[in-house]
Amino acid sequence: MPVTHKKITPVPTPAMAGCEDGDVLKIEHLDFTYPDGHVALWDVSLDLCQGEKVALVGPNGAGKSTLMLHLNGIFRGDGIVRVGDLPLDKANLPLIRSMVGLVFQNPDDQLFSPTVFEDVAFGPLHMGLPEDEVRTRVDEALAQVHMSNFRERLSHHLSMGEKKRIAIATVLSMRPQILVLDEPSAGLDPRARRALINLLREMPITMLVSTHDMAMVRELFPRMVVMDEGRIVADGSTAELLEDEALLEAHGLERP
Amino acid sequence: MHDNVFDRYREGGSLLHRLSPIVKVVFTVVFIFSNAILPDGAWLAFGLAWLLLLAGSQISGLGIGFTAKRSFIALPFALAAVTAIFSLPGRTLAEWDFGRWHLVATDAGMLRFVSIMVRSWLSVQGAMLLIATTRFPDLIHAFEHLRMPRLLVTIIAFLYRYMFVLTDEVLRLMRSRQSRAASLPGRKAGGPIIWRARVAGNMVGQLFLRSYERSDRIYNAMLARGYEGQMRTLNRHEMAAQDWLFAALAAAALLSVQLVGRFPLR
Amino acid sequence: MLYVPAPLHIPDGFLSLTISLICWAITALAVTVAVRRTGSLGERQVPLMGIMAAFIFAAQMINFPVAGGTSGHLLGGALAAIVLGPWAGMLVMTAVIAVQGLLFQDGGLLVMGANILNMGLLTAAVGYGLYRIVEERSRKTKLIVAGVAAWLSVMAAALSTSLQLWLSGTARLDIVVPAMLGVHALIGLGEALITVAALAFIFRTRPDLLEQAEGAEGNGRGWAAAGLLIALAVVVLSPLASANPDGLERVAADLGFFDRGVSSPLNFLSGYTLPFLGEGVLSTILAGVVGVLVVAGVVFVAARLFRERTT
Numbered sequence A: 001m002p003v004t005h006k007k008i009t010p011v012p013t014p015a016m017a018g019c020e021d022g023d024v025l026k027i028e029h030l031d032f033t034y035p036d037g038h039v040a041l042w043d044v045s046l047d048l049c050q051g052e053k054v055a056l057v058g059p060n061g062a063g064k065s066t067l068m069l070h071l072n073g074i075f076r077g078d079g080i081v082r083v084g085d086l087p088l089d090k091a092n093l094p095l096i097r098s099m100v101g102l103v104f105q106n107p108d109d110q111l112f113s114p115t116v117f118e119d120v121a122f123g124p125l126h127m128g129l130p131e132d133e134v135r136t137r138v139d140e141a142l143a144q145v146h147m148s149n150f151r152e153r154l155s156h157h158l159s160m161g162e163k164k165r166i167a168i169a170t171v172l173s174m175r176p177q178i179l180v181l182d183e184p185s186a187g188l189d190p191r192a193r194r195a196l197i198n199l200l201r202e203m204p205i206t207m208l209v210s211t212h213d214m215a216m217v218r219e220l221f222p223r224m225v226v227m228d229e230g231r232i233v234a235d236g237s238t239a240e241l242l243e244d245e246a247l248l249e250a251h252g253l254e255r256p
Numbered sequence B: 001m002h003d004n005v006f007d008r009y010r011e012g013g014s015l016l017h018r019l020s021p022i023v024k025v026v027f028t029v030v031f032i033f034s035n036a037i038l039p040d041g042a043w044l045a046f047g048l049a050w051l052l053l054l055a056g057s058q059i060s061g062l063g064i065g066f067t068a069k070r071s072f073i074a075l076p077f078a079l080a081a082v083t084a085i086f087s088l089p090g091r092t093l094a095e096w097d098f099g100r101w102h103l104v105a106t107d108a109g110m111l112r113f114v115s116i117m118v119r120s121w122l123s124v125q126g127a128m129l130l131i132a133t134t135r136f137p138d139l140i141h142a143f144e145h146l147r148m149p150r151l152l153v154t155i156i157a158f159l160y161r162y163m164f165v166l167t168d169e170v171l172r173l174m175r176s177r178q179s180r181a182a183s184l185p186g187r188k189a190g191g192p193i194i195w196r197a198r199v200a201g202n203m204v205g206q207l208f209l210r211s212y213e214r215s216d217r218i219y220n221a222m223l224a225r226g227y228e229g230q231m232r233t234l235n236r237h238e239m240a241a242q243d244w245l246f247a248a249l250a251a252a253a254l255l256s257v258q259l260v261g262r263f264p265l266r
Numbered sequence C: 001m002l003y004v005p006a007p008l009h010i011p012d013g014f015l016s017l018t019i020s021l022i023c024w025a026i027t028a029l030a031v032t033v034a035v036r037r038t039g040s041l042g043e044r045q046v047p048l049m050g051i052m053a054a055f056i057f058a059a060q061m062i063n064f065p066v067a068g069g070t071s072g073h074l075l076g077g078a079l080a081a082i083v084l085g086p087w088a089g090m091l092v093m094t095a096v097i098a099v100q101g102l103l104f105q106d107g108g109l110l111v112m113g114a115n116i117l118n119m120g121l122l123t124a125a126v127g128y129g130l131y132r133i134v135e136e137r138s139r140k141t142k143l144i145v146a147g148v149a150a151w152l153s154v155m156a157a158a159l160s161t162s163l164q165l166w167l168s169g170t171a172r173l174d175i176v177v178p179a180m181l182g183v184h185a186l187i188g189l190g191e192a193l194i195t196v197a198a199l200a201f202i203f204r205t206r207p208d209l210l211e212q213a214e215g216a217e218g219n220g221r222g223w224a225a226a227g228l229l230i231a232l233a234v235v236v237l238s239p240l241a242s243a244n245p246d247g248l249e250r251v252a253a254d255l256g257f258f259d260r261g262v263s264s265p266l267n268f269l270s271g272y273t274l275p276f277l278g279e280g281v282l283s284t285i286l287a288g289v290v291g292v293l294v295v296a297g298v299v300f301v302a303a304r305l306f307r308e309r310t311t
Helices: A064-070 A093-099 A116-126 A131-144 A160-172 A190-202 A214-220 A245-250 B021-037 B043-059 B071-086 B107-133 B136-145 B150-180 B193-224 B241-262 C017-039 C045-059 C077-084 C086-104 C112-133 C139-167 C173-205 C207-216 C220-243 C245-254 C263-267 C281-310
Strands: A023-033 A039-049 A053-057 A078-083 A100-103 A178-182 A206-210 A223-228 A231-237 B092-098 B101-106 C063-065 C071-073
Touching: A023 A064, A023 A206, A039 A064, A039 A206, A039 A231, A053 A064, A053 A214, A064 A178, A064 A206, A093 A100, A100 A160, A100 B193, A116 A131, A116 A160, A131 A160, A160 A178, A160 A190, A190 A214, A231 A245, B021 B043, B021 B107, B021 B136, B021 B241, B021 C017, B043 B107, B043 B241, B071 B101, B071 B107, B071 C139, B071 C173, B101 B107, B107 B136, B107 C086, B136 B150, B136 C086, B150 B193, B150 C017, B150 C045, B150 C086, B193 C045, B193 C063, B193 C173, C017 C086, C017 C112, C017 C139, C045 C077, C045 C086, C077 C086, C077 C112, C077 C139, C077 C173, C077 C207, C086 C112, C112 C139, C112 C220, C139 C173, C139 C220, C173 C207, C173 C220, C173 C245, C220 C245
Parallel strands: A053 A206, A053 A223, A100 A178, A178 A206
Antiparallel strands: A023 A039, A023 A078, A223 A231, B092 B101, C063 C071
């Protein structure tokens, strides 16, 4: 059913005024159409500042996951994507993949190796790092998610919450500039969700997080981007957007 | 829940657990090889091989009876070997006529049959001990060092990781089939056999599609972490002094088993 | 119990060293070629084959009650080869059989070459070879042929297992062949039904996937010939083995098998009399052909039933 978009007046945010330390991610006028003709992204523009934590919300099928797959070149639409100073093109692809740490929704898809160590080492190994460096990075990444003693564990023995943390470690070991998470709190019980929120809060890294968990958005993300039908329909401070009941209702969102 | 069903590894810190997986794999294969070339009826040698197994179980801390418990997995196959009793020429023990078959049980045939069963029983326990004291991922690494093709090693690693995930999916599918397989009192449940087969086939098709889509997502997750078509693994292997020592002792033990088997003391 | 050992997994000890090593050699060769061929299919193929191995492993657990407490389930070699192409199918089956042997001791290690040959290579070759012949035909034809191929794949595996047992001096030819093939004629029906139903499901939902696999391999004629050859071997050899075991015994003895035990009386009987010219042989071959036709008929009816219910 077609939703008629209201004319949206962007809420001014610190981000839009330009970043102090320069932007980590810049997307300009990105369009993407699936081979079957379905338009998934339409004129998407987005800037992320150094150290910013941004939530990406919107109904299923809004294009959130498609957008995320563009951030490290798994999908290639029309438009400009820049990570740091690098435009995303074929030559920069390997480097950009290590700069953007993309964590998929289902940790069973993200953790594809028999052991935790092998999975966390996968990224650094494929970056071509020497063995000692790989081991250092694995230890460092596991320490960051407080899972150091899980190094030798088998992936299928982990709980959902543990899998989600290890999944984050699998990209942290590449020392990315941005962490891009797809539905990190989905499928977690309250305790595991709380632990995950605390973990995300303490990590200083720039973050773009797609989620339906509006309580987490309010608690953790000062800035919120709303997507629907392949477009960005709002981008601004979470506190203000959550007050805009018309906006929330139009895009199937609920105030926590 | 299927941790216990699928994971044959038993946690432990014994000498056998700590031994290089490569040494263990090679020893197991040579042990089975040694059983295969022992002549029929080399009872003393079979007994020695069994003692080796018992010693292994004891060292591993799993207890002497550990491998014996599940060692009869090959028993159904004995049905095929039973015919060995009637296939060798020798002193006749008994004769039957059974339809068009004229069956003559001979002493040589009997000897062959029992020897086959013993060989099989010993070999299966050797493999069990290997799997109980070695984590499967370490086995996979051992294969890599033993020059198994990289692609096959990778497929086996994926299989090991995802058999748990997909088995869970199968269980869910089967449960939902079960919960809908209602029947009215007095009527047979389940429908005709073709229909039942079709339900099973649909489940297989369903599982195939889900697996196919999952492989797409996994591929994306690999791409996102720098995969470009070459699987790289970190898998250092060093033989410690105890590995060499074990290998030497094991070789000596198997050699004496062979000597005893071939030159019986009289 | 979750994991049900299939009756074709030969344990260690049941095959002679010679036969084990010959089978390993054939398997190693085929796997090497398969690795070369699939390695060039693209990087996407690696996770796909890995997950498909897990799929076959898990799909083997899906059973359906047949009668009297027995249940039908899948071996999967034909299905894997049809949906993935023959080489990828072989690799996937190799991984499955290797893990079953290693992790569950379902099938031995020294005899693993034989198990892979029987359940992974032969099944994939028959399954894909016959299917390939009708690739351009209608969906109905494809389903029917897939069913026959699936049945034949199980029969080929059973026959080859029996022959290996016999050549190893473990089993008597005229008993093991009819016994194994008799049992597997039924098991193969389950295989055929599930394979056809699964393929029909994929045809309905994602026909594009099957077209991809079909287009993936170049040498169709070779596979078709291999498939037909194996099918022919099943049809001709099975009745021969039960009706005229002496002929086969003699051939095997001439070829130098029976290294222990059986040797003496048979080795003297060499010489090149044509061993297959027994009286009843032609009629038993005919019986085999009739058997195949009957199975084809059953599968044909089943395939039609599937289609009617799905449309």
